[in-house]
Amino acid sequence: MNVITDNLDAYVAGFVVTLQLTLLAAAASMALGLVLAALRVSPIRVLRAVSATYVEVVRNTPLTLVFFFIVFVAPQLGNLPPIDFGTTALLALSLYTAAFVAEAVRSGINSVGVGQAEAARAVGLTFGQTLREVVLPQAVRTVIPPLINVFIALTKNTSVAAGFGVVELMGTGRRLGVVNAADGEWVLIGVAIFYLLITIPLGLVAGAVERKVAFSR
Amino acid sequence: MTSVLYDAPGPVARRREHLGSLVGAGLLLVLLAAGVWWGAREGLFAADRWDVLYDPPKNQTAADVWQSMVIRGLGATLRAAAVAAPLALVLGLALAVWRTTRHAVVRAPAVVVIELFRGLPVLLMMFFGLLALGLDAFQAVVFGLVVYNMAIIAEILRAGLASLPKGQTEAAYAIGLSRSQTLFTILLPQAVRTMLPSLIAQLVVLLKDSSLGFIVGYPELLKSMQNNAQFFGNRYFIALFLVGAGVYLVINLTLSWVARWISRRSARSGGTADDAALNEVQIAQNAPGGRPL
Incomplete structure (x- = not known):
């Protein structure tokens, strides 16, 4: 038990790295994911296919494999500038999470009834108006809870970076666990508490939003 | 294409889409060509980058390489998944049943277990098995996969129970069945x-997460890729990676496709189109957030 309070500094430092990774990767994957989702609903077949392929391939690939690619395989592709562990983790997490963001946004847009947009066009709204006034306001409500879930998963996924040189929360726990082998369980329980500090509140927010915006169609 | 956003295109719009598709395809080809040109310049297509797969150096045979990748590497991955999946299903079912008990006090432990393990990284639980419980690498991988996935499966089953119409329970009570019946x-x-x-989507997640064994020192598929590359030379990483990634994609895409096929089929027989849409949303949600990342 003491091992947690004794090493509080290390925990907090790791927690901050985890938070940074999560926030930066969330922003980057949100941007890329929105682009992918836009491509996915675009009228141009090739763009739809590109986006669909990316999403399908990434969703069925382990995150560890994405890290593995960037760390070990990419340097063999040619003379690429070397990148540090933190950037590697950020890149892998963003590329990976973007596919899940795209999928959540796409299913949100598709969940809006076809009749809604048809009715909007029938009363003479333009494409932009239809999107702005009718489709998106409804889509956003359905998208937000799954999107929060995507970011909860992202928070947990940042732990994979511990296997590739980043000393975030999990990496800190691993180090402390090896040094204080006798108190291994307490060290890791400490790590768990810090993860739950992020994931449980986010989960509660997702649930609350879901109940709040729930509406019958 | 059916979309919320557009009407069925007329002749002009179709011509425009056609043009757009051509331009898009052209751009894509240019990008691909640039990639191939870069690859050729860096010598990526030379035989000495690929011969590890059919005629490896250092007096090894191709059979040795494939055996270490497919039999030992993939074999270890599948073994961990094959042990963890049934355990997670059974324990998940047990937790889901436990959670339906009437008294809040009895129900509480199940709720706590589910909420706790859903919110923690699988890797953390594998390290817990390794460092705190003193398990070996294989047991630690299985432990992590089971503990995490049983919580998710319990949650999936809870959602399934909640989605049933109330009349099902009422009718069962009316004909005199007990609560457990x-x-x-x-x-x-x-x-x-x-x-x-x-x-099934959760099984894909479980299989994907078994690759975390690479980090806790379980010699699975990724490890065998790395071992081969270290033995034969780093220049073979690309060839070996493509084999490993291909294996994961084939297995997972097949499983995902089966999941979609079942949801379409059950939508056709008995259910409604809404069920299929619901399922797809649920797959999407369970995958990442409840998590399938």
Whole structure:
């Protein structure tokens, strides 16, 4: 038990790295994911296919494999500038999470009834108006809870970076666990508490939003 | 294409889309060509980057390489998944049943277990097995996969039970079934059926997460890629990676496709189109957030 309070500094430092990774990767994957989702609903077949392929391939690939690619395989592709562990983790997490963001946004847009947009066009709204006034306001409500879930998963996924040189929360726990082998369980329980500090509140927010915006169609 | 956003295109719009598709395809080809040109310049297509797969150096045969990748590497990955999946299903079912008990006090431990393990990284639980419980690498991988996935499966089944119409329970009570008879003969079979696509999607997640064994020192597929590359030379990483990634994609895409096929089929027989849409949303949600990342 003491091992947690004794090493509080290390925990907090790791927690901050985890938070940074999560926030930066969330922003980057949100941007890329929105682009992918836009491509996915675009009228141009090739763009739809590109986006669909990316999403399908990434969703069925382990995150560890994405890290593995960037760390070990990419340097063999040619003379690429070397990148540090933190950037590697950020890149892998963003590329990976973007596919899940795209999928959540796409299913949100598709969940809006076809009749809604048809009715909007029938009363003479333009494409932009239809999107702005009718489709998106409804889509956003359905998208937000799954999107929060995507970011909860992202928070947990940042732990994979511990296997590739980043000393975030999990990496800190691993180090402390090896040094204080006798108190291994307490060290890791400490790590768990810090993860739950992020994931449980986010989960509660997702649930609350879901109940709040729930509406019958 | 059916979309919320557009009407069925007329002749002008179709011509425009056609043009756009051509331009898009052209751009894509240019990008691909640039990639191939870069690759050729860096010598990526030379035989000495690929011969590890058919005629490896250092007096090894191709059979040795493939054996270490497919039999030992993939074999270890599948073994961990094959042990963890049934355990997670059984324990998940048990937790889901436990969670339906009437008294809040009895129910509380199940709720705590589910909420706790859903919110923690799988890797953390593998390290817990390794560092705190003193398990070996294989047991630690299985432990992590089981503990995490049983919580998710319990949650999937709970959602399945919640989605059933109230009349099912009422009718079962009306014909005199007890609470447990109602649960096991009326509600659970339907919940499992509705949630089958989500459950299969969760198996994909479990298989993907078995690759975390690479980090805790379990010699699975990624490790065998790395071992081969270290033995034969780093220049072979690309060839070996493509084999490993291909294996994961083939297995997972097949499973995902089965999940979608089941959800379409159950939508056609009995259910409605809304069920299929619901399932797809649930697959999407369970995958990442409840998590399938």
